[in-house]
Amino acid sequence: MTIKRAAGLLLIISVSAFIKKSESSEDLAAYCAAFNQIQLDIRDGAISPDSARKAFSEVMVNIRKAVKPDTCRGIDSAYFVYPVKGYSPRESIGSRGRGYRPNGFDLFDREVAGSHPAHDLFVRDKDQDNLDDRTWKPIDILSFTSGIVLATETGWKYDSELRGGNWVWIYDPCLDGLFYYAHNNIVEVQPGQSVKAGDKIAEMGRSGYNAYKQRSPTHVHLMYLQLDSMGMPEPYNTYEWMLQSTVKSDPEMD
Numbered sequence: 001m002t003i004k005r006a007a008g009l010l011l012i013i014s015v016s017a018f019i020k021k022s023e024s025s026e027d028l029a030a031y032c033a034a035f036n037q038i039q040l041d042i043r044d045g046a047i048s049p050d051s052a053r054k055a056f057s058e059v060m061v062n063i064r065k066a067v068k069p070d071t072c073r074g075i076d077s078a079y080f081v082y083p084v085k086g087y088s089p090r091e092s093i094g095s096r097g098r099g100y101r102p103n104g105f106d107l108f109d110r111e112v113a114g115s116h117p118a119h120d121l122f123v124r125d126k127d128q129d130n131l132d133d134r135t136w137k138p139i140d141i142l143s144f145t146s147g148i149v150l151a152t153e154t155g156w157k158y159d160s161e162l163r164g165g166n167w168v169w170i171y172d173p174c175l176d177g178l179f180y181y182a183h184n185n186i187v188e189v190q191p192g193q194s195v196k197a198g199d200k201i202a203e204m205g206r207s208g209y210n211a212y213k214q215r216s217p218t219h220v221h222l223m224y225l226q227l228d229s230m231g232m233p234e235p236y237n238t239y240e241w242m243l244q245s246t247v248k249s250d251p252e253m254d
Ligand SMILES: [Zn+2]
Pocket: 116, 118, 119, 120, 220, 221, 222
């Protein structure tokens, strides 16, 4: 068995062990719904930042218990698949990684502005039709690591003022952190679903209040939040992870 094949096998083992069998898959569905509701309540100003913090901590501690992995592979370059299919990190990460500005970020307070605890990953789409200018096909968004989809937004409309557009939240139980992919055109996963690194989760789009504007080049906004012992999120810079990630090229362009 080659090393590559062995690594693939390990990954499959770790993914199948994510969700404990029996009653906990029902529990997980309820935790996913609660996670989603907290995001909506923050967005709508229906919950105070302090209440949101408390609710988030509770639900993340539960999710962590329900999705405990039996096996985690080592964090090496095979752990990560670059999220934009057909593109390399160096050609698509915005501002050579300097777009990451975590200071002042507060997931629980929608009034706080100015931070960007994320990277924007760009593609060739001069005419802004969500299609790759080289292939005239949609651009697949791939899951950066393996994990469980916690929540998705799929109903964004062009006249909506919501900023994230159609987004996906994925929990990686091995890293114990959350990935958020925003501005998708079409989301192709559902809450509770397990995904492996490199699985297609969405097609890139321009959804979101600012992302839809002509001044914004087509991109995916990728944020990673590392959880602390209480399940509280802290931004973490994924730039090095992206640089070392495995690149999936589009066969059309080989
Ligand atoms: Zn962004």
